[in-house]
Structures are given as structure tokens and as C-alpha cells.
Amino acid sequence: MPGLIPFPGMDQGSPWLPGTRRSWLRWRMLKSFGKASGFLVAAVASMVIAAVVVGMFAPAWASRDGQPWPVMAVGASLILGVTALCLRLERRGWATVGLRPGWAWLRQFALGLFIGAGLVGGLAWLLMLGGGLYWQPNRPFTTGLMLSGTTYFGFAVLVEELVFRGYALRRLAEGIGEVKAIVVMAALFGGYHVLSIGSSMSVKSGGSELVWTAVGPLAGAIVFGVAALRTGGIALPLGLHLSWNWTQWHFFTFPGDDNPIGLWNPIVTARYADHPAVFRVGYLSAMTVALLVVLALTRKKQGFRAPTLGVAGLG
Secondary structure (H helix, E strand, O other): OOOOOOOOOOOOOOOOOOOOHHHHHHHHHHHHHHHHHHHHHHHHHHHHHHHHHHHHHOOHHHHOOOOOHHHHHHHHHHHHHHHHHHHHHHOOOHHHHOOOOOHHHHHHHHHHHHHHHHHHHHHHHHHHHOOOEEEEEOOOOOHHHHHHHHHHHHHHHHHHHHHHHOHHHHHHHHHHOHHHHHHHHHHHHHHHHHHHOOOOHHHHOOHHHHHHHHHHHHHHHHHHHHHHHHHOOOHHHHHHHHHHHHHHHHHOOOOOOOOOOOOEEEEEOHHHOOOOHHHHHHHHHHHHHHHHHHHHHOOOOOOOOOOOOOOOOOO
16 A cells, blocks of 8 residues: 555555554554553453452451462463453563563562562661561461461562552553653552552542552552563562552551551550651652662663663663
8 A cells, every 4th residue: 555654563454544643643652542541441440340249158267367368369460361361362472561570580580579578677776776666576466467468468569560560560551652651551550559449438538648548559569660661570569569568568557457467556645646748758768779679670781681671761
């Protein structure tokens, strides 16, 4: 067909072939948004189905400690199935969404666990030195709660990484570039946390607490997104995310939070009882350190970095 300019990656079998680079890029962006949106809708449906199925058939002991890990386990399985279906339709492999386990994958996951635990532990230590917090042993904490809580966090983080740092992030990156894709998915991640914990009275009251409910996870999502795209997989962000959440559970879960208190009961000193800004600044500082560490570990000319998606963005 005369007058058409074939660009790299143009779908020659499409019934509509754009004639200019600008129109082709717009078409590519729309296709990426369509694929990502379709996946996200299917992921939401998967979690709804998981909640219904578990609610109907799971035994009572599965959630006796208040940790709905069966819902997350079934949801993760369904979302993996959705991912597999999307990849099959596109004739792509699991490696294109960062899901090809091996020794390198396990090393990145272990490194993420180490970094996440170190950051939370360091933040707790600095807050203690600054006179903001101290801890008392949580004596009612049980081995059963440790097992169910750890299982819950494992599957919950897997669900979030599959949804926000898996297929959808990579399809968006192909259409709009890595940086914009990370920002879009981070904003969705922040919004998701507002919806998921919006029943909390502190959140329903609005104000800075409501804003922080979105901003805190958004900052973390930027770190996890950069880690996902610069390594070409979800192992590093999965380790970071899981270790951060699990360690935070034991050091920074307060009465009234969604999760039961972990091994240690945090006590805020009177000096900072009405001044949460210091804790938020500490969190953002820790996330900044995490981002710098990820960028250093995944810099170019270093074997740790996996092949990128071939789109402009993170260098």
C-alpha cells in the first residue's frame, strides 16, 4: 500500500496502518492502554471471585487470626492465570513480564529482602535515637499469628506486584515510556490503598491523613516500579515490598490499624504524639534511600541489570 511508512514494531496485519510516525505512536499508546486496562479489570474481577469463593468454601480456621490469606492465595493464582492468558494471546514468554524464576531471580529477591528489612530497621533505630518511639514486647502475639500473618503478607505482596509491576506496567512502558508508566501505575497504587483502607476512621475524616494514605504507597510504588523495569523482573521489587511490609508489621503496627500488632508494640512518646510529620519524613527519607540503592545496583554496565524494554525512560 503506497504512502505508508513502516516503523519498527508496527503491526503489519492491522486493518488500519497509520501513515505517519506521530499517528503510529498514538496508535501504539492506545493499544498499550487498552491492554493494561483490560488486564487491570480482569485482576479486579479475579480478587472479587477469590473473595466469593473463599467466603463460601474456606474452613473457619483459615482466617481465625484475622488474616485473610486464603483470599490472597486464590487471588494470586487467578491473576497468574490472567497474566498467562494475556501472554498467550500476544505470543510472549513469561520473561517479558519478569516471571522467569532462576538463580538470578532468587538472588534479586533475596537482595530485596535484605534491603527492605535494613531500611525499616534503620528507620526504627533512628526514630528511637531521636526520642520519637520505643517498643514493648507484644506478649499476646502467637506462633499461629506469625504463620498466618507471614502467609498473608507473602500472597498480598505477590498480588500487588503482579498487578502493578507485572504485565500492565510493561505494556504501558511500551506505549508511553518507562517513566510515565511508573508514574501512572504509582498513582493507581496510591488510589488502590485509599480504597482498600478507606474504612479507617482516620482516613474517613479526610485531611492530611487521607492524603498520606495515597502518598505513602505512591512513593513506595515509584521505588518498586523503577526496580521492576531496570531489572526486567519483579524479583527485586517483590523482595523489597515483602520485606518492608513484614518488618513494618512488627515495628510500626499500632492499635486500630488493619493488621494485628506484631512482635513489638510501638509506643509514641508524648513529645511526638500530636506530630506525625516526623514519621512521614522518616518514611519518605527511607524510600529515597531505597530508590538510590536500586539505581546504584541497576546502573548500566553492571551484570545485575537485565535487558530493558527498549523504550525511552530510565536510562
